[in-house]
Amino acid sequence: MRLLLIGMALGLAVVPTPAAWVESMYSRHTYLISQNLLTPLSSLTRVALFDVLIVIGVVGLPVWWVLALRRSGRGRRLRSAARMVLNTATLVAVMYVVFLLVWGLNYRREPLTAKLDYQPQRVTPLALADLAGEATVRLNALHPVAHAEPWSDLDALPSALGPAFVSVQRDLGVGRTAVTGTPKVTLLTPYFRRAGVDGMINPFSLEILINGSVLPFERPFVVAHEWAHLAGYANESEASFVGWLTCLTGPPPARYSAWIFLFPHLIRHLDPQQQDELWAQLDDGPMADFRAVSERVAEAVPVVRRGANRVYDQYLKANRVDEGIASYGAVVDLVLGSALGDAAITSYRGDASFESSASPRFLSIARQAGERLSEYR
């Protein structure tokens, strides 16, 4: 039985799974049915179930081994140890199968670029520079509005940003949508801080964990990114793209958070002179926020960060994300190259204050993109 379970896990790890099947049968169907049950269940408690799992793993596993070895008499330790190796391998195999069934198969679904109206030829240096310029305008315009009221705490984000999350999933063309989960602060926060991790999804209970030191104006995007994982977008760039769309569809503080996330991703591809010009165009408000982010991120200890990145990179590759951690960069491609990204940038749903500060050229793009989006729908 144990060998059968181990064999099954190994089989699942290597068996080819056509992306179209995973997409239609799992990611858009059975996965979302179970997500609609599991996430509300794990949201019933404020305790991060992942913390419980870690404690069980760190304390329970060694205790299990010690007890098993002690129970076996002298001279039978070797046999007992061999049995424990098999038991532990079975446990790992069962956990891997549960991981795949509950969430992990989402790594094998079709990429968003195959589902959206994605045109790589739209991703040009000029489009990038234009968008980076637009981002400075947005940050300057949104900063006073976003900072006018106290920032939502984590508990309030599902009601503040939940409707936007559902609407974006509909825009992405899914019939069934994922539900939001209450963001939980984890005991792993000290580690997250040093490793430079902002949040994660627990793939066993479909809850989301947030690094408690993430700044209030970063929270909407970080939470929306993790919700995107809950919606089955396992790929990091796709999750960031969906999180960014969610925030842009949400209230002004969330939109500000979206641009705070995207701006550094945009300008790092520009030449140093262009970068300096754009930083100079930012008002004191957004500049102060970027400084706060860079101070927070500086808390990460390089060696811990490198270790965490290496582990995560191997994890991604094991789940068939061949580009590993480098897949973070593709979010810019999705924003620039998809009609949905374009429309999110240009159609500024229900915000008159922004339209007034937009250039005539920008408004004409907005109108075109609005037309394109209605075609896409």
Ligand SMILES: [Zn+2]
């Ligand atoms: Zn992520």
